Amino acid sequence: MTLEASKPTVRPSAGARYFALIADKLERTEEVFRRSLASDVPFIEDAGAYIFEGGGKRMRPALVLLSAELLGRDGDEEVTYAAVVEVIHSASLVHDDIIDHAELRRSKPTVNQVWGNSKTVLLGDWLYTTAMGMALSHGNLEVVKRLCDATLRMTEGELLALDRLGAIDLTSDEYFEIIERKTARLFAAAASVPALMTPARLDAAAVLADYGKALGICFQLVDDLLDFTAREGELGKPVLSDLREGKLTLPLLLALPRLDAARRQAIAKVLEDGAFSRVDSAEVLDIVSSEGTLEETRELAERYAVEARRQLAFLPPGEAREALELAPDFVLNRRQ
């Protein structure tokens, strides 16, 4: 079974339909995001424009906006929070790129590559604090608390990952703990924030958080898959970057207990070297391919997609719910 053959749930142009309903508000979010990166400090101005122009899938802002639509909100507040989650996400990316010594993101040199680590550390701090300042502007404490908590868990997830970097004995429990914190918590916050804005719909907050969490885990599993299966041109960075950085992800985690000593040793060498110096990358690709763990990871991602959609049954039907139903397809279908 090839990886392509294992995509039964993907419908055509899920992305387009997912984003269509909120196209207007996404555009307003872009404007708020761009303006939030303005500063009288020249470096912030330059690096802010660079980040903004670098683009991104805007998955998290779209979640905020669709949840808001679902709950009948139509104002500026959700646009602000949509921009806030993208600023938080951007802050985490610039700091992660320092930590990973990453040179490329979305086919462009990383911020640390262009301006150096010192300024990039401070830029990340500035972005995190700017996000909090923006979130405070509507005076909704519950929302700010939720975003603050998600940011904290995200940082903890990164730290847990760093603590186990290069460890060949990482367990899948640890792996899921890490991806839940580093990715799924912010997705959960993004999806549930509009319910916190709406006193009459606080009941929806837990359901939307569960939806966001499952979608976030699905997203990260696909991310980890793409590191094995994507082409460099699509990915915007070298393939097998994770392993090179010492990160064991699910396709290899699932394969490891089934490997003979020699193949296990090959993985250990790559982790140890942080490079494909003694082991060819083709050998690693052969391992996950012959053990079938790419398909297993993909099937797991699809189970989380189903889990996410299952939550939506509790919510009012309509266009917004349909778009949220499409989001997992968009995630499963993406190539970068």
Added chain:
Amino acid sequence: MTLEASKPTVRPSAGARYFALIADKLERTEEVFRRSLASDVPFIEDAGAYIFEGGGKRMRPALVLLSAELLGRDGDEEVTYAAVVEVIHSASLVHDDIIDHAELRRSKPTVNQVWGNSKTVLLGDWLYTTAMGMALSHGNLEVVKRLCDATLRMTEGELLALDRLGAIDLTSDEYFEIIERKTARLFAAAASVPALMTPARLDAAAVLADYGKALGICFQLVDDLLDFTAREGELGKPVLSDLREGKLTLPLLLALPRLDAARRQAIAKVLEDGAFSRVDSAEVLDIVSSEGTLEETRELAERYAVEARRQLAFLPPGEAREALELAPDFVLNRRQ
């Protein structure tokens, strides 16, 4: 005139009297600070305890508590905010030490020296976000906004400084812009937060902010002086660290326009090398000493002390105001 002779305003044991009134609450702040650094992530737990045990002057928490005392507050809220400003300050220190490649702080290896830069970047993020989460716990938006704004300005101050690192043409306007943002804004926020907690005393917020700002500038000027005049054992790090890191501070800034080409060239070489490899540190000390710019900087610090005290005339007299009057003496008198 020696530097010692130029301390006319310093009264004996200003420190003890400054802190006595709030000894109880400072102890409670220590407990809140210590507990705020707890986590289920082992590294955060370890590094948090290390930071807590590293100590510090707790200048900023003391300011919060004395202002609260002055305005007749007696509760848990000001203790929380006192801990919050110390957490924000700690976050900035761990990131600054990465940027400055600092190896020692308060005579102990820096966090980045013990755990490496990657974990220290994330620890700083965690501390900033934890501080915001703590600040949100009392539901006072104006206070959180003020603390958030001060954090933003602090980061901008660091970035402006970094942008002009190693520049021999730094102007004193730029120098004051940098120290106002990187140091004085958080002092101003610390002093004014208790007024924001007290609806009837919002009028005091601006006065207390001006007091804190002047005290903060005084504090930074003394800090910059100590880099020239303190002994390494007292400072807890090598003397002339600033210059080694490419930072021109006021004593040299004031001297530069008066120097002949050879001596100016000596300063340029140290900035260029980031070390005393071609120039002896004694030569730099001789420059600031013979040009009298240590005394001039000290006199300026004293003028800011007077300016700080002048603000207090607008506030109710009593023990708390007397303690706040002593704070500038404590700052001027400190040796580390």
